[in-house]
Amino acid sequence: xxxDIDRVCAKFERQLRAGLGTRRSDNDMARQTRNFRRGIAPxxxxxxxxxxILNESGVSVIQYALYFNFSRRVAKLKMQYSAITxxxxxxxxxxxxxxxxxxxxxxxTICRQVFDLDLDAETQxxxxx
Numbered sequence: 001x002x003x004d005i006d007r008v009c010a011k012f013e014r015q016l017r018a019g020l021g022t023r024r025s026d027n028d029m030a031r032q033t034r035n036f037r038r039g040i041a042p043x044x045x046x047x048x049x050x051x052x053i054l055n056e057s058g059v060s061v062i063q064y065a066l067y068f069n070f071s072r073r074v075a076k077l078k079m080q081y082s083a084i085t086x087x088x089x090x091x092x093x094x095x096x097x098x099x100x101x102x103x104x105x106x107x108x109t110i111c112r113q114v115f116d117l118d119l120d121a122e123t124q125x126x127x128x129x
Contacts (some may be wrong), residue, residue, distance in 0.1 A: 005044045009037045044069055049114045057106050070097045070107060074115055091119055 015021045051069045098104045111117040
């Protein structure tokens with residue numbers, strides 16, 4: 001896991017050095033890279049279980065990026081919302097990505113196994129989502 005984060009951060013730093021990214025006004029690339037590492041770590045760590053689900057489900061590798069984008073969206077939702085609002089927002093995300101051609105059962109499996117969010121269960125107010 002740490003190797004993946006190191007690889008992503010090294011690429012980020014190379015892009016900064018090459019002038020392909022926006023640098024901090026104080027030009028402190030080391031601090032900027034540390035902040036980037038801290039921000040990106042949860043997303044990189046999430047990719048391993050998502051990849052395992054995709055492998056087990058027989059998803060074509062060409063669709064991995066779409067499923068990873070869905071996973072990043074749900075991770076962001078989980079940071080922003082809780083309880084019923086999270087349930088409804090995640091359900092909307094599943095609907096959106098299903099319209100993009102992804103399999104809803106796989107999306108719900110990702111929510112359940114990676115984010116501990118069961119979209120097939122009833123919401124806390126007793127209604128179905």
